[in-house]
Amino acid sequence: MAHLVITGNRLRDGAVVWRGAAGDWSRDIADASIHATEGQLAASLDTARLEEASGRIIGVYEVEVETRDHGVVPARLRERVRADGPTVSVV
Amino acid sequence: MTLIDYGNGSPAIAGDAWTHVADGAVLPPDRPATISLERWKAGRDGLTGRNLPLGIRLESHERIEEILPDLPRFALIALDFPNLNDGRHFTTARLLRERYGFRGQLRATGQVLRDQIDLMKRCGFDAFELPAGKDAASAIAAFGEISVAYQPAADAHPTAAQLRHRQPVQAMAS
Amino acid sequence: MYAYDGLDETLVRERATQFRGQVARRISGELSEDDFKPLRLRNGLYLQLHAYMLRVAIPYGVLGSDQLRALARIARRYDRGYGHFTTRQNIQFNWIRLADTPDILDELAAAEMHAIQTSGNCIRNTTTDQFAGVAADEIEDPRPWAEIIRQWSTLHPEFSFLPRKFKIAISGSPSDRTAIAVHDIGLSMLHGPGGETGFKVWVGGGLGRTPMLAEALRDFLPGADLLSYLEAILRVFNIEGRRDNLYKSRIKILVSTLGIDRFRDLVEAEWAQIRDSALRLDEAEVSRIRARFSPPAYEATAESGQFAGRRLEDAAFARWSAANLFPHKQPGYAAVTVSLKPVGGIPGDMAADQMDALAGLADEYSHGEIRVTHRQNLILAHVRQDSLYDLWRALDSLGLATPNLMRVTDIIACPGLDFCGLATARSIPVAQRLSERLAEIDERHDLGELTINISGCINSCAHHHVGHIGILGLEKAGAESYQVTLGGSSAEDASLGKIIGRGFGADEIVTAIETIIVTWLELRQDGERFLDSLRRIGPAPFREALYGRE
Secondary structure (H helix, E strand, O other), X not given: OOEEEXXXXXXXXXXXXXXXXXXXXXXXXXHOOOXXXXXXXXHHHHHHHHHHHHOOEXXXXXXXXXXXXXXXXXXXXXXXXXXXXXXXXXX | OEEEEXXXXXXXXXXOOOEEOOOOOOOOOOOOEEEEHHHHHHHHHXXXXXXXXXXXXXXXXXXXXHHHHHHHHEEEEEEEEOOOOOOHHHHHHHHHHHHOOOOOEEEEEEOOOHHHHHHHHHXXXXXXXXXXXXXXXXXXXXXOOOOOOOOOOOOOOOOXXXXXXXXXXXXXXX | OOOOOHHHHHHHHHHHHHHHHXXXXXXXXXXXXXXXXXXXXXXXXXXXXXXXXXXXXXXXXXXXXXXXXXXXXXXXXXXXXXXXXOOOOOEEXXXXXXXXXXXXXHHHHHOOOEOOOOOOOOEOOOEEOOOXXXXXXXXXXXXXXXXXXXXXXOOOOOOOOXXXXXXXXXXXXXXXXXXXXXXXXXXXXXXXXXXXXXXXXEEOOEOOOOOEOOEEEEEEEEHHHHHHHHHHHHHHHHHHOOOOXXXXXXXXXXXXXXXXXXXXXXXXXXXXXXXXXXXXXXXXXXXXXXXXXXXOOOOOOOOOHHHHHHHHHOHHHHHHHHHHEEEOOOOOEEEEEEOOOOOOOOOOEEEHHHHHHHHHHHHHHOOXXXXXXXXXXXXXXXXXXXXXXXXXXXXXXXXXXXXXXXXXXXXEEOOHHHOOOOOOOOOHHHHHHHHHHHHHHHHHXXXXXXXXXXXXXXXXXXXXXXXXXXXXXXEEOOEEEEEEEEOOEOOOOOEOOEEOOOOEEOOOHHHHHHHXXXXXXXXXXXXXXXXXXXXXXXXXXHHHHHHOOO
């Protein structure tokens, strides 16, 4: 199985957050807990979805990542943009 | 389920005298009952002898135009909203009130959301079945959240244009 | 421009209060996200990749200078100091917190603005010609009619939960700058048999997954019947439109499925029932609204010799004048396009400081009024010719004087994958690199009118189907892939672009577009437009240049 992390957005401000090993939600993907087995992922997702139902986090889902020299990097561009911010500098 | 009655122009929680009878089930001998459009179409002859008020339920894809000649038989029409996105019965309600002259109770059923009630009211609904677990006080507070109407609809609310150009009442010249 | 009376103000304030309650119920957990989402969308609030995005309505693209200042204030206080103007004459803020939105709406309401129906399956902002009231060929100023439609469509009790979103455009001129052909309903003004003004009604245009040009529904509709006829169309759509498939729920699918004749029969039958209802427009109300759009107090100034002189002296000013001025029906005046497309910049973005400065320039030079165009630029509509030079210098110092209206660097682009939750590829970096590469070619060869539109997904917010060159960004095997269409137009000669061939990677697309333009330059006759050359010679030479003889 590919390595997976769990993500969502914070309800109050919409900020991208990643779920850590202690069930905390961090703005930094480096803090994300990496799941290597289906069982691990399913358990974490279940808990994360409960937190979603309680309303603090919205849109919980899993994201495939690769571990590179400088850290964890999502496989898809969309998730890299979410993790790192827009690829363009704004005015 | 909580019923909010707006029949006299101010919303209040009301007891429900009506029973929604499932297809195939027996109609209660002592209470007003609603039946589905399908059941009415299939067996109207067996239903005309009842002395109790009869109501009819329409799902969101069903059209009242199928049974226009029968409208006088019904004291209540219940229009179902399966979800927030299905707005067909807003049109059905206006047509019933404005075109077909239906004066019985027009009841919104299904996923009746607090935030749609003001619009439903303008389309002619005068009774609202709140889904289980929804706060009735909050729903009652939703009535009249928006006091300005830009469009004519099924209610008696004057439009903004009418208010702007309403002629002042003048004494008749003698 | 239109100013709210007490009723308009009350409605907008009550709606803001209602939304404050909805947000509070969401944050307290009383509303689930599933229940809240349609409510926030109906008020223009999306959850995007990094934050919430709030889309603020700019009805038919008209802004007062104080409204632009209010937008600048919101950009600074609640966002990151800028906003993004859209192809539907609205503005979007990209970095909004849910908890702040009620306060933002209150600030908007204080400036006679709102976010009502800027999203959701309801009637959206009615768009119109950015040169309304200015264009010499205008039959009638369409803005009063757009305001009438705005009021009628706002919180419409029957049409707030349509099968899908619904967009109306209205043009007062035979020259179509409103893209009528790609709207759910398009209205073009014309004179009726008795000389009275009314509308030709088009229906069923739209882009997205299934692009279609609108069909003529009615050749002449008297002005007084506008709302009853719109209501008849919307009623037919509300009942008959598909709700089982998101991609088949726009009115264009209904019109094409039924056929325009059958659709017309349904509309006309419904209209016959309601034509003589309270929907018939009262002349007193039409006059009241029309009076709000009476022309500003122009000064009797002759054509300015100074203007001609400055153009001779200053080549940069001459170039800007040639590109960004539009003739005004009032002698001695011009309408100025303020470009939000600096070469290498983000199309449609504007910093709060620029907004404030432009508001000042609008007060000084253009009767305090600013307009938003569907090309994501702004307009100062009433500038004296003898002020143009000073205005140009001021705009230039703000980075707002790129002389590129309708030219190859005036690129229309959606936010794309850098911001948008729906996008499949990035738009902005492609627009930036393209404008940098093409600016130089344009300078050397004077490419004339050539529009490029870049959408970051099939929803087509940047209207790529109607760009002379359209670019659609998709995700293919995990990478960005850009599909090119040629030959689109949203003007009165509306057409949909055709796909030229297989797509290009992110590192190939700029060169591919350059290849198309270089190929065209060799085939171009007598300074003709790219679109006209393409219509004359067809796509084959471009296909061959891009893909070889496959």
